[in-house]
Amino acid sequence: MASASLTLTPPTHLARWRVQLSTLLYRRSTLTLFLLLAPPLLWFGVIYLGSLLALLAQAFYTFDDFTMAVSPELTLDNFRAIADPSNPLFGANIDIVLRTLGMASAVTLASALLAFPIAYYMARYVHGRWKGVWYIAVMLPMWASYIVKAYSWTVILAKGGIVYWLIGALGLNGVLEAILALPVIGGSSLSTSNLGRFLVFTYIWLPFMILPTQAALERVPPSLLQASSDLGATPAQTFRTVLLPLAFPGVVAGSIFTFSLTLGDYIIPTLVGPSGYFxxxxVYTMQGSIGNIPMAAAFTVVPIVIITVYLALAKRLGAFDAL
Amino acid sequence: MTLAVEFSQISRHYDAVRAVDNVSLAIADGEFFSMLGPSGSGKTTCLRLIAGFEQPSAGSLRIHGQEAAGVPPYLRDVNTVFQDYALFPHMSVLDNVAYGLMVKGVAKSTRLARAEQMLAMVKLADYGMRKPAALSGGQRQRVALARALINQPRVLLLDEPLGALDLKLREAMQSELKALQKQLGITFIYVTHDQGEALSMSDRVAVFNKGRIEQVDSPQQLYTQPRTAFVADFVGGANVLPAALAETLTGRAQACAIRPEQIYFLSEHGAGLQLPGQVLDIQYHGAVSRFEVEVAGGQRLAVAVPNGQTLAQYRPEPGSAVRLAWAPEAMVWLSEQG
Structure with a gap:
């Protein structure tokens, strides 16, 4: 057959339809992209966001306190119970929000302070095989069941537990008693104090802060730190004006994890620390024991709003300028 | 002569690797000094030693007469233009340039005004508000230069600053850098692996090989009077005749260098030193063609013949037997075989 075009030799080791399919996908790159993206977008859009939106929509449904029935009559009552000071339920609800928010902030701050030096060391000083060892060491606690870890902390922190034993052996009983006598963070024992709860939360979520911080620090080219020093900046100035701004998006990413995971947790508050809901x-009580799905849904809006406000603030502070 | 930088028997070892091996060097104040060598030859490590990013394992390093060992980079009166420019991506171009003044506590209005001046000097006056990512490679290079010069250092270190630029831009920047150095009157220490760049810009060039300095000389001396086989080859692209071959030709058992353009083909018998050989390959380089000729003992010599000459010249075909000839004074005797 006479042809003016290039003579192509199709690969003989492949079936004809496979060559044709490959050629079609190669020529129609938009089609290829669509085929690749359709399944994850369906999953993400319908199952992930769709169910979340369905949940949020139920926050506007009406719950009848007497019949315990949910009816699709739209109302703002659930949000009034959380956000309207004149509502009789406002006081108790706002206590829950502030208690959770305070703990999430403290855990996030402590995680960031603990994570940064570790992440910096991992990013700058650890190479080759030791890097893998460090990754495993950081993630190892996440391989164990969350419930087991939470329960074992109740034992660790209980009177007669290993922490009490260690503090006694070091002769620091007086110090611990003085700390537990403090308002807010104190309590009758470590396992029933806010301090104990804070320790467990920080333990559980720390890896989620270390890993994004480490990834962000790894992306800062060493030459930038050298350039800063070369131009006359002391190590403290280099940290403040170059390293921290460039690593901050990673810290913010980590803080979203530690913050939102603490905001949403209901197991650790049940097991460790004083009474009082998170x-x-x-949410668990509203939808589980009472069946008040609308109120539970309204409460799930709270962390979403808080995180949104937090991110807006972070953006305004320039946290994402280096992205 | 006041010295800007003085190396006395400096070594820098990484475990068993001797990146810099017993280097002594004196760079005069106001000199355009190049460190030339292949990658891994120790030239960049020497630059980093001056900047203070590395500390010598042994030896003494003086900057303007002051011992520099143990002095951190931020206390040294030298500034660096980095190979990757190292511009701060989260700051505007203006803030990048003003950085050196900012960390010294200079008032904002003063430092921004100075930064504007520096940007104007590198012909980027209207680019201050942009982020470095919005600049081309050549523009980033100029910003890096302005930033390094705002502290008015007495020594400017340049680490292959033109390596990422295309040929045309590189040539333009070479003459600009040279002019800038003359205008400022400060010491430029320039690291490069491009011998053309080193030769065209420098007052003096140090040729590095395997952590040591092979030769320090003016560009012309380096090119015409290489002392070692390495310098002859790396700087001039010269042929190196081993001692044995030189002995059969001249009776002197010492390696020597002959530049390709100083060898010519003899069509018939002629005067001077002669060597029979066979043309293996011819490469066209525009202005010249390089003939690769195999002579006795499998030694290969390069012969450069100008193209487009009006005078008819003997141009052998690949595979043809030829006789090479050169003037005896074209041979540069080398002190050691590299």
Whole structure:
């Protein structure tokens, strides 16, 4: 057959339809992209966001306290109970929100402070095989069941537990008693104090702060730090004006994890620390024991709003300028 | 002569690797000094030693007469233009340039005004508000230069600053850098692996090989009077005749260098030193063609013949037997075989 075009030799080791399919996908790159993206977008859009939106929509449904029935009559009552000071339920609800928010902030701050030096060391000083060892060491606690870890902390922190034993052996009983006598963070024992709860939360979520911080620090070229020093900046100035701004998006990413995971948790508040609900306990009780799905849904809006405000603030502070 | 930088028997070892091996060097104040060598030859490590990013394992390093060992980079009166420019991506171009003044606590209005001046000097006056990512490679290079010069250092270190630019831009920047150095009157220490760049810009060039300095000389001396086989080859692209071959030709058992353009083909018998050989390959380089000729003992010599000459010249075909000839004074005797 006479042809003016290039003579192509199709690969003989492949079936004809496979060559034709490959050629079609190669020529129609938009089609290829569509085929690749359709399944994850369906999953993400319908199952992931769709169910979340369905949940949020139910926050506007009406719950009848007497019949315990949910009816699709739209109302703002659930949000009034959380956000309207004149509502009789406002006081108790805002306590729950503030309690959760305070703990999430403290855990996030402590995680960031603990994670940064570790992440910096991993990013700058650890190479080759030792890097793998460090990754495993950081993630190892996440391989164990979350419930087991939470329960074992109740034993660790209980009177007669290993922490009490260690503090006694070091002769620091007086110090611990003085700390537990403090308002807010104190309590009758470590396992029933806010301090104990804070320790467990920080333990559980720390890896989620270390890994994004480490990834962000790894992306900062060493030459930038050298350039800063070369131009006359002391190590402290280099940290403040170059390293921290460039690593900050990673810290913010980590803080979203530690912050939102603490905001949503209901198991650790049940096992460790004083009485009093967290947002997660409230949601669990509302939808589980009472069946008040609308109120539970309204409460799930709270962390979403808080994180949104937090990100807006972070953006305004320039946290994402280096992205 | 006041010295800007003085190396006395400096070594820098990484475990068993001797990146810099017993280097002594004196760079005069106001000199355009190049460190030339292949990658891994120790030239960049020497630059980093001056900047203070590395500390010598042994030896003494003086900057303007002051011992520099143990002095951190931020206390040294030298500034660096980095190979990757190292511009701060989260700051505007203006803030990048003003950085050196900012960390010294200079008032904002003063430092921004100075930064504007520096940007004007590198012909980027209207680019201050942009982020470095919005600049081309050549523009980033100029910003890096302005930033390094705002502290008015007495020594400017340049680490292959033109390596990422295309040929045309590189040539333009070479003459600009040279002019800038003359205008400022400060010491430029320039690291490069491009011998053309080193030769065209420098007052003096140090040729590095395997952590040591092979030769320090003016560009012309380096090109015409290489002392070692390495310098002859790396700087001039010269042929190196081993001692044995030189002995059969001249009776002197010492390696020597002959530049390709100083060898010519003899069509018939002629005067001077002669060597029979066979043409293996011819490469066209525009202005010249390089003939690769195999002579006795499998030694290969390069012969450069100008193209487009009006005078008819003997141009052998690949595979043809030829006789090579050169003037005896074209041979440069080398002190050691590299």
């Amino acid at each position: 947002i997660g306990n409230m």
